[in-house]
Structure formats: C-alpha cells, structure tokens
Amino acid sequence: MVGKKSGRALLRDEGLQRTDNNMEFTSWPQVNMINQKNYYTEFLKRDDQTLALRLQHDEQLDRRKKAAVDIDRARAQAAQDGLPFTEPAPAADEDNDDDEDMEDADSESFGSKTIVIHVGSQNLRLGFATDALPKTVPMVIARKSKQSEAEDSEPRPKRMKLDVAPEEWFGEEFAKEYTSMASDFKISRRANKRRVLPNSRELVTKWNTQNTPEFISEHNDPLRIEWTETSEALDYIVGEAALRIPDDSKPRYRLHWPIRHGWLNEEDYTSRHALERDFFLIIEESIRSELGLKHKKEWNQYSCVFLIPDIYEKVLVGRVLEELFLDFGFQKVCFMQESLAASFGAGFSTACIVDIGAQKTSVCCVEDGMCIEDSRINMKYGGYDVTETFVKMMLFDHFNYDEFNLARRHDFLLAEDLKDKHTTLSDENVTVQLYDFHVRASGQETRKYQFKIYDEGQLAPLGYFRPAIFEHSEKVNGRRKLIPRSVDLYSGHPNDPLPLAQMAVIAYVDRNVPSAVMAPPAKPARLLGTPTVSTPSKPRPLGLPGHLNGGDDGTPRSSVAGSPPPEDIGNGTPQPNGEGGANGEDSADIHGAQPDVEVIDRTVPLMPLDQAILTSIHHACTTSSNAAAPINESRRRDLLGAILVIGGASKTPYLREYLEQRLRASMPQYPKEILVAGPPRELDPEVLVWKGGSVFGKLRMTNDSWIGALEYDRLGTRILHYKCMWHW
Incomplete structure (x- = not known):
C-alpha cells in the first residue's frame, strides 16, 4: 500500500512546482474586475450627455470661440490703428425663453431661413415660415408620352x-343607393316643414334632355383659357402649367399624380425609382419657382x-429624411404630424381635429401638444369623391353634357x-333651379350649356355621412406593389402605426361595406428583399408586439375585425339614445386577435364622418383597450366642445352646422357641450395645417425635434426614434 505523499513531494514529483522568473505574460496593463457590490457610473444618466444636447453644447462652444477670435482681431486692429477699443457686450444665450426681439446673428428673424412643406394628394403647399400664406402648387407632373391619360384610360366616372x-350607366348598386338617399332627403325635408314637389326629378330630366349647347367663337369669349x-x-412640366396642357398637344403629355389617397401612387407607376423621382421632383421644382x-x-x-399624416408610413418618412439631407442639402429637418400642426395654427391646446382633404379624411384628438395615439383615424374619401359623385348624379339625371370625363384636364377643372x-x-x-356653365377645350369653340339640378348638390356632400355612395373599387389597387411595408429589424413584424380607432374603422368596413374589401390576389407577389411575415393562429393582445408578449408568434391570422366596434357603428346611423360604443360605455373590447396585415392592405378604410369623430374621441378617453376600462369624462367633454373641422373640402357650405346637428342627435346627453367650429381669426381651412408648421418653424431651434446633418450622418433613419415629437 502506497503511503500518502506530502505537499512538497507532489510539487517535486508531479511537476507542479513553479520554476519561472516572475515575469509577466504581457506588458499590456491588466484591468482588474469591478467590485459589483460597490461601483457607480454616470453614463447617459444626465441630460447633457444625450446626442442632441452634446451637439448643441458644441455649437455654443464653437460660437463663443469664434466670438473670442473676432474680439481679439478687432482689438489688434484697433491697436494697430491707434484707436481705443471698446469690448462689445456679451451676447445673450440662445437657450433662454424670453420673448424679446427674436433676431439671430445675421439680424434676420427666426423662420426666414425655414421652409415649411405640406404635401397633399391634390395640392402641395410650401413657403417660408415667415410668410403669411403658403404657395399652392398642384401635386402633378406631366411627362412626354405616346398618349394622354384620357386616351389611355376609360372615362371617369366609370360607366359600366x-x-x-x-x-x-353606373350599375344597380349606385342607382339603389342614390334612390335611397333621395327618398330619405324628401322625408327629412317634410319633417323640417319644407315644400317638396312630387315631380321635381322629372322636370330636371326633361329640361336637360331637350336643351342643346350654344357655341361661342374663341375670340368672343372673354374668359378663354391660356x-x-x-x-x-420640355421633358416634364410641373404644377398648374401641367393642368393647362391641351389633351391633344404635340408632343403628347401624360399627367402623373405621385400621391393618391394619402399614399404613394403605386398603381400608375412601374418602378419605385420613377415614383419617388416624380414625388421629389415636384417639390424641388416648386422650391425653385x-x-x-x-x-x-x-x-x-x-x-x-x-408635415406628415398622423398615421404615417415609416418607409416614406425615412426616404423623405434621406432625400432632404443628401439631395436637397438642408441644414436641419423636423417632422410634424398634421393634426398637431393644425392645433398649433388654431391655437388650441385640446381639440379633435377633423381634416377633410381632397382624397383622405383624418380624425385625431390632440391634447397638450401631443396626438393621442389610439384616437388617430385615416379614411380614404374626400372632396374629389364628392366631385365624382356629383357628376355621376347629374349624368344619372340626363345631364346634357353627357360626355363628361374627369380624366380630361379641362373637364376635371370644370367639375371642381x-x-x-x-x-x-x-x-x-333646394328647388329646381336653372344654371349655366362653359366648356372650354383647346382648339374648339366654347360651348355654353344651360342645365337644371334639384337635390344633387346636397346629396353629393352627404356622402361624407353615407360613404357607400362613393366609388371605392380602385382605391387600393397596386397597394404594396412597389413600396414594401416597414418591419421591425429584430422581430420582422410590421411596425407602422395601427391605432385602435383605425381598427374600429376596419371592423366597420368588414361588416357594413363589403364592396370596399378587395379580393385577395391569386398568387401574391413577394417584393424582393421584403421579410416574410408569419401568420400563426395564436392570438395576442392588440398593440403589443409578439416578442413582448411571451411568445415568438408573428401577426396572427384572423378576420378583418379583431372585435366588434361600437354598437352605434354597426347599423350605419347613430343611436338616438347615445348608448353606443363610440359614445362611451359599451365600446367593443378590442383586444382579440390582430387583423392580418394583408387584409388591412386590401381594405379601404371608411366610416360615416360623425361616427368616426365619436369613435376617435372614445378611444382618446379610454386608458385601456378593455371595454370595461374607465372613461375620462372630463377629457371627453373637452374634446366634444372643441371639434375643429379643417381642410379644403370642409369649405362646403353648412357642413359644420350639419355635422354638429348629427353629433347632437347621436349624443343627446351632451346638449350644450358639443361644438363644431372652423379655424379662428377667419383663417383659410385649406392652409391651417401649413400655418401651424410655420408657427413651429419660427420658434427657436433649441428643442430636440430638429435633426442635423451630423446626426443623420451618424445614425441614419434611426435618429427618428430619438428626435420625433411623438412615439416613433
């Protein structure tokens, strides 16, 4: 039996004894481990360590260095000339909030070097922040083509x-809806003690059928078009001049509208490069001219x-940011949501902004300089839909100018x-009345028509409250054909904003207007480089990403509606007792499975305007997506009393009064609180959003919302996560 060895024997026999000369393995200094029981760091714990404030501090330091160098140079020059030198008084810091004379170093008012840009579906508005009103440019570009748009497409309104x-001409569905609206209009007129002639429609039809136009030679027409x-x-023509190009011009030109219904117009373009080129070219040429x-x-x-929409697309915003720095070369850029800009322009701290544009209508509640995220709604109808429907109604009643075609430039201007x-x-x-108009086309004699209309002028704008009368069959054509949706870099899930109020609009369309939900493509084409979005069946709470919900599921596959919307939305008319979900207490519990993003892209979001406002206010006053969540009654009363209707289409006479009447019928428990107003100080509702952007542009650039070229160069579009005034 072998005995136990001592420690010295083990070192000697087993080769464990140290035999080196105590030299270090490396000359590089060794860092000892931190004692985690007692250590402290200030990294990114102070405000002055953020990127924005560090850059502002560097700018102030450079400015002071430059001022010191200028003083030394002036002192040396005075000594050389033998003149006494008086040191100037130190300049006040720029970060103070006093309201003294807002002058910069070059004695120019703040805002004179700031350009405010607001892009719409039909018009572009831009100008300096110090301008009283913006310049308005049609958002259209004409390019050389073999055929004009009128020659290469079917007439509009589309005849079946x-x-x-x-x-x-327009199918049974339109005829049925139009007849129903006319019948309801007669009932309401009788209820209001208005006189209703039984044969008014026949009088209009007979007159329009029998009257022919009168021809006027061009040299006798004092209002002829230039x-x-x-x-x-000329390879391209931009703006108002493009709309004045004759349809039979030589060479031919084709009009392109890069923005349709608030989206990039992917249907009429074959490449993303051409679409973005026209979009930025219109802005560039407008700035020049x-x-x-x-x-x-x-x-x-x-x-x-x-200025961007309330429900924006991150891909487009990031592309705009890139272009404004790399191509336009601006010094600083700031993004601002349209509803927030409208509240700036109107001077309202709390309001429900209703912006009715040419091809989209947005509703959003604003409180204390922030858009309430879940209250945002974007619907795809506006003033152009009223124009098209008005023309269809007149043609339905045997309008004597039966060749009306909105695809022709002079007819489009005439219809507007x-x-x-x-x-x-x-x-x-509203009675049978006689009017006249002139058709002025290039190379033709002016034609003077006399026509009669009855109730078409009122039924067409009533489409805001019955949007099924509008044409929706082509509004989502080409959607996602060229521009991929934005996805999260880590999870691959779509991350464009999808508020709860917008979800209620999608639910309304699914149940009440099935014609606005387009059929899925037979073989959906996947964009090159677009991440695949999985659609497992496991539901998850709405608004919570899958990777934050205890699972790795993607976008769940479900019906279009995650859950039913407010009860008063389902039947198309507000409930008189005001107990629907949009009114407050019985709102749907929208916390089930989130709709498939593919279905959302195929759905035209629309809802009656009054119901959309109530839905937006309801979601602005709830603290949770749960129907049992408490309602902020004080906020609801404040929002109901500050409904601001703006946009070019809001200039329809008596629109605000009619809207207020319908809201009070839907919410009888608030007889005095509901107030629908227009822009204060007689401001034009078309330019109120731009005016709010100009107000913000005249403020001192000491806030964190401005993005500099150095910041974009360091972080790219990721800088939007840190610089936007809302949750990006």
Missing part, C-alpha cells in the same frame, strides 16, 4: 354600360419643417368649379 339609358405651350425640349431658390448650393443655409358653386348641405333653397 354605354348602350343603355343614363340611369343604368393653354400651356409645349415643345420637344415659387420660393426663388434657384441654386441648390444655397439650400444648405435653410432648414425644413416637413361646378362642385364649388353648387354643392351645399343647407336644404333651404
């Missing part, structure tokens, strides 16, 4: 049949406030003029 009577001259040297900035080398002295003159929501003077 041509060899039949005008009553059958058409845009074209030549082979309308603001007088001819050379891009001067643009690095200017900053830009760019007729809508502005003859549409109203007041039933005071």
Whole structure:
C-alpha cells in the first residue's frame, strides 16, 4: 500500500512546482474586475450627455470661440490703428425663453431661413415660415408620352354600360343607393316643414334632355383659357402649367399624380425609382419657382419643417429624411404630424381635429401638444369623391353634357368649379333651379350649356355621412406593389402605426361595406428583399408586439375585425339614445386577435364622418383597450366642445352646422357641450395645417425635434426614434 505523499513531494514529483522568473505574460496593463457590490457610473444618466444636447453644447462652444477670435482681431486692429477699443457686450444665450426681439446673428428673424412643406394628394403647399400664406402648387407632373391619360384610360366616372339609358350607366348598386338617399332627403325635408314637389326629378330630366349647347367663337369669349405651350425640349412640366396642357398637344403629355389617397401612387407607376423621382421632383421644382431658390448650393443655409399624416408610413418618412439631407442639402429637418400642426395654427391646446382633404379624411384628438395615439383615424374619401359623385348624379339625371370625363384636364377643372358653386348641405333653397356653365377645350369653340339640378348638390356632400355612395373599387389597387411595408429589424413584424380607432374603422368596413374589401390576389407577389411575415393562429393582445408578449408568434391570422366596434357603428346611423360604443360605455373590447396585415392592405378604410369623430374621441378617453376600462369624462367633454373641422373640402357650405346637428342627435346627453367650429381669426381651412408648421418653424431651434446633418450622418433613419415629437 502506497503511503500518502506530502505537499512538497507532489510539487517535486508531479511537476507542479513553479520554476519561472516572475515575469509577466504581457506588458499590456491588466484591468482588474469591478467590485459589483460597490461601483457607480454616470453614463447617459444626465441630460447633457444625450446626442442632441452634446451637439448643441458644441455649437455654443464653437460660437463663443469664434466670438473670442473676432474680439481679439478687432482689438489688434484697433491697436494697430491707434484707436481705443471698446469690448462689445456679451451676447445673450440662445437657450433662454424670453420673448424679446427674436433676431439671430445675421439680424434676420427666426423662420426666414425655414421652409415649411405640406404635401397633399391634390395640392402641395410650401413657403417660408415667415410668410403669411403658403404657395399652392398642384401635386402633378406631366411627362412626354405616346398618349394622354384620357386616351389611355376609360372615362371617369366609370360607366359600366354605354348602350343603355343614363340611369343604368353606373350599375344597380349606385342607382339603389342614390334612390335611397333621395327618398330619405324628401322625408327629412317634410319633417323640417319644407315644400317638396312630387315631380321635381322629372322636370330636371326633361329640361336637360331637350336643351342643346350654344357655341361661342374663341375670340368672343372673354374668359378663354391660356393653354400651356409645349415643345420637344420640355421633358416634364410641373404644377398648374401641367393642368393647362391641351389633351391633344404635340408632343403628347401624360399627367402623373405621385400621391393618391394619402399614399404613394403605386398603381400608375412601374418602378419605385420613377415614383419617388416624380414625388421629389415636384417639390424641388416648386422650391425653385415659387420660393426663388434657384441654386441648390444655397439650400444648405435653410432648414425644413416637413408635415406628415398622423398615421404615417415609416418607409416614406425615412426616404423623405434621406432625400432632404443628401439631395436637397438642408441644414436641419423636423417632422410634424398634421393634426398637431393644425392645433398649433388654431391655437388650441385640446381639440379633435377633423381634416377633410381632397382624397383622405383624418380624425385625431390632440391634447397638450401631443396626438393621442389610439384616437388617430385615416379614411380614404374626400372632396374629389364628392366631385365624382356629383357628376355621376347629374349624368344619372340626363345631364346634357353627357360626355363628361374627369380624366380630361379641362373637364376635371370644370367639375371642381361646378362642385364649388353648387354643392351645399343647407336644404333651404333646394328647388329646381336653372344654371349655366362653359366648356372650354383647346382648339374648339366654347360651348355654353344651360342645365337644371334639384337635390344633387346636397346629396353629393352627404356622402361624407353615407360613404357607400362613393366609388371605392380602385382605391387600393397596386397597394404594396412597389413600396414594401416597414418591419421591425429584430422581430420582422410590421411596425407602422395601427391605432385602435383605425381598427374600429376596419371592423366597420368588414361588416357594413363589403364592396370596399378587395379580393385577395391569386398568387401574391413577394417584393424582393421584403421579410416574410408569419401568420400563426395564436392570438395576442392588440398593440403589443409578439416578442413582448411571451411568445415568438408573428401577426396572427384572423378576420378583418379583431372585435366588434361600437354598437352605434354597426347599423350605419347613430343611436338616438347615445348608448353606443363610440359614445362611451359599451365600446367593443378590442383586444382579440390582430387583423392580418394583408387584409388591412386590401381594405379601404371608411366610416360615416360623425361616427368616426365619436369613435376617435372614445378611444382618446379610454386608458385601456378593455371595454370595461374607465372613461375620462372630463377629457371627453373637452374634446366634444372643441371639434375643429379643417381642410379644403370642409369649405362646403353648412357642413359644420350639419355635422354638429348629427353629433347632437347621436349624443343627446351632451346638449350644450358639443361644438363644431372652423379655424379662428377667419383663417383659410385649406392652409391651417401649413400655418401651424410655420408657427413651429419660427420658434427657436433649441428643442430636440430638429435633426442635423451630423446626426443623420451618424445614425441614419434611426435618429427618428430619438428626435420625433411623438412615439416613433
């Protein structure tokens, strides 16, 4: 039995004894481990350590260094000339909040070097922040083509049949809806003690059928149109001049609208590059022509406030940010949501903003300088839908200008003029009346038509409250054909904003307007480079990403509606007792499975305007998606008393009064609180959003919302997560 060895024997026999010369393995200094029981760091714990404040501090330091160098140079020059030198008084810091003379170092008012840009579906508005009103430019570009848009497409409004009577041109669905609206209008007029002639429609039809136009020679027409001259040297024409190009011009030009219904117009383009090129080219040419900035080398002295929709697309916002820095070369850029800008322009701290534009209508509640996220709604109808429906109604009643085609440029301008003159929501003077208009086309004699209308001028804008009368069949065509949706870099889930109020709108469409839900494609094409979005069946709470919900599920597959919307939304008319979900207490518990994003892209979001407002206010006053969650009654009363209706289409006479009447009928428990108002101080509702952006642009640039070129160069579009005034 072998005995136990001592420790010294083990070191000797087993080779464990140390035999080195005590030299270190490396000359590099060794860092000892931190004692985790007692250590402290201030990294990113103070405000002055953030990127924005560090850069502002560096700018102030550079400014002080420059001022010190200028003083030393002036002192040396005075000593050389033998003159006494008086040191100037130190300049006040720029971060103070006093309201003294807002002058910068160059004795120019703040905002004179700030450009405010607001892009709409039909018009672009831009100008300096110090301007009283913006410049308005049609958001259209004309490019050379073999055929014009009128020659290459079917007439609009789209006729389903041509060899039949005008009553059958637009199909049975439109005829049924139009007849129903006319019948309801008669009932309401009788209830209001208005006189209703039983044969009014027949009088209109008979007159329009029998009257022919009167021809006027061009030299006898004092209001003849000055058409845009074209030549082979002009590759493109932008703005108002593009709308004045004759349809039969030589060479031919085709109009392109890069923005349709608040989205990039993917249907009419074949490549993403061409679509984005036209979008930014219209803005660039408008800055050159309308603001007088001819050379891009001067643009690095200017900053830009760019107004975006409340429910934005991150891909487009990131692309705009890239273009404004890399191509336009602006010094600083700031993004601002439209509803927030409207509250700035109106001077309201709390309001429900209703923006009725040309092709989209947005509703959003604003409180204390922030858009309430779950209250945002974006619907795809507006003033252009009223124009198209008004023309369809007149053609339905045997309008004597039966070749009306909104795809032709002069007819489009004529239709907009007729809508502005003859549409109203007041039933005071709705009788059979005689009007006239002139058709002015290039190379043709002016034609003077006399026509009669009865209630078409009121039924067309009533489409805001019965959107099923509008044409929705082509509004989502080409959606996601060129522009991929934004997805989270880590989870791969879509991360564009999808508020709860917008979900209620999708639910309304699924149940009440099935024609606005497009059929799925047979073989959906997947964009190159677009991450695949999984659709497992496991539901998850709405608004919570899958990777934060205890699972790795993607977007669940479910019906279009995660859960039913408010009860008063389901039947198309508000409940008189005001007990529906949009009114408060019985709102749907929208916390089930989230709709498939593919279904959302195929759904045209629309809802009656009054119900959309109540839905938005309801979701602004709840603290949770649960129906049993308490309602902030004080906030609801504040929002009901500050409904601000803006946008170009809101200029329809008596629209605000009619809307207030319908809201009070839906919410009888608030007889005095509901108030629908227009812009204060007689501001034009078309430019109120731009005006709010200009107000913000005139503030001192000491807030964190401005993005500098150095910040974009370091972080790219990721800087939006830190710089936006809302949760990006």
